Amino acid sequence: MELDLTWILLGLPTAFALGWIASRLDLRQMRIANRQAPRAYFKGLNHLLNEQQDQAIDAFIEAVQNDPDTSELHFALGNLFRRRGEYDRAVRVHEHLLSRADISQADRQRAQHGLALDYLKAGLLDRAEEALRKLEGTSYEGQARLARMAIYERSREWPEAAAVARLLEKSGEADFGTRLAHYQCEQAREEVQKGDSAKALDLLAQALQDHPRAARPRLLMGQLQLSQGQARAAYENLSVFFEHNDMAAPLAAASYAQAALACGLATQAGDLLKAHYQRQPCIDVLDAITTLEAHNTPSATTSEANALQRYLDHLQNHPSMMAASRWLNGARNEVGVLPAPVQKTLENATKPLARYRCAACGFEAKEHFWHCPGCQSWDSYPPRRVEEL
Template identity: 50%
Template sequence: MEFELWWLLALPITFALGWLASRLDLQQWRREGEIRRDAPVAYFRGLNFLLSEQQDKAIDAFIEAVTADPNTVDLHFALGNLFRRRGEYERAVRVHQNLLSRADLPAAERQRAQVALAQDFFKAGLLDRAESVYTALTTTPYQPEALAALLQIHERTKEWPRAIDIAGQLERLGAGSYGRQIAHYWCELALQHQQAGDLPAAQDALDRAMQAQPQAVRPWQLRAALAIQSHDPQRALDNLRHIAQIQPDFTALVALEMARLFQELGQSEEGRAWLITQLQGYPAIDLLDAVLQLENDASERYHLALGYLQTHQSLLAARRILDQASSPISPEPARLALAQALDGAMKSRQRYRCAACGFEARNYTWHCPACQGWETYPPRRTEELQLIAP
């Protein structure tokens, strides 16, 4: 093997190139180290402020950290979340839109920024813009979260067909059972058809509600309303009596309407006996009122109310005693004073309370306006719940 002269030149050239590369790497490392030293200080200072609930100072620290290193994605998310928590939705939107405007943002971080932006729009009440972003996310790994948010949006905007479709998609994804919600969506759709005068469409929607949730009470209640509208009181009564078969606890909600239908059909005696049976098995003040409505004898009404009061010592039952003409309470001023005292005490007790969030409503409602839950109200008023609690 012959020795060539250029080999002697290659050695110093290789050494020079290596030395130059090492110097460049060292300078780059130093620059990155300066950034890493600056950004974490502000970042951790912001965390300390956040933990001590000093959000204004935390935001200032995070802004400083983002300014020191604009490429730090997590800092942007932290800052945007802080703005959203404080209700500064416009600033949160700007932070997340700034992230999305970066061409070098990885796909996973881009999707994460889209989720955050959709949350900003949703919290700000810009439901149409939130819906647009969440719809785009349904083809990403965030699909379940996006669909759940879209379901809330469609509930708020009362777009029941779209809510039914989204709930079905969530069920197929294995996100849980949505039969109860779907049944209520069909009921809401039936009410829209009823108000528009399209009774066949309303009936079809109720049939679909019962397919979605066979044990649902509300479709039978609405079917009774349709029968009344069609001047068919017997069919209405049959629909309401069916409620006692599937969920007898809910009979109290329709008891007064049933008493009226029994009277209209000339079945007061039969209705009174049937309602008394329900009252014995599932005591509720509305069932008692329905029985009293069908009882013509004043003395018997008083004894029915007194018997209920002796078994279920509630202010509501006591008030029914005072309402009876044959009440032996005397003199009249004392009777009126007692009635006024009972009325005042009952104001906070004759409400329905949501079992999910505790929100109270004067009238029974199928949809809690506070937590947005469906069928979360027990069919008894708060005082009665306290009496039957173990």
């Protein structure tokens, strides 16, 4: 069969024309897709700025579908899911990023950090810890260690928390000396609950040796020594609070008075407490003074009169419902028995003022906490009660 040159001459231009048309169609589709992706992206940003998270998520999902290789959109989507509490969807986004082989090392570390935060917010502490460990040696190492330390604190794994705190200290993040002393105190409390007071005292002694300026180990040691019948040792330990005008002195006042009475040093303790009270007036210290004076005064009538006068003097210089309540309780013989409604009203008005309040979150409690049960902050409770702040 002879080859017809006419068909060849006609076919070549036709094929060229069809190829050109196809390329133009592909280019048009690319332009449309490129226009759609930025439009969806900016639309999502607009919704995000207007705090319309549902619409922002829909827009970012549309953008990701148009351009699945854009890692920044995935990060934005994962963060939005986490903020909304949709942790399972946030995990899937960050796991998808980690499964990709085409992302940079920086983006891979960022995705690993995002995954750890997803688990942390979801309360999956074991998975969060595992994810955070993988960030060792990366630019997120410091943040990961802080998060791990918070996990160990929440789960009361004090030795593990201490190990991470020491790593943070070595890297120059901050000084965690006081925090380490708290960890040893927490371990000592656990040993007391187990009945091993000797081990608890060893832990507290080590804490004092490592961190001599920390107030909590000294206070707990004095209280534990007092409960173990070591009144003289407790007295010497707790005296430091009042000799050095320590801010934690109000917390030690009651135990110090008991230790002084137990070892026969009520007079010396009373003088030290009075000197401290003159510098830093406080109801707890005043209560300890009246307790010691009641022991040192032979006459009960004279002792009661002295206590009433002390509370009255305090009221004149520092108006206080707590001091007024104590004065009324001691002055029943003079003012008579208060009517029940009046007495109940006074007690109800005084109770909130006798609480301790966290300076970080405002959580109030009857007892003083070194570790706030509300916001998990350390040393956020002032040693003075609400009324005296």
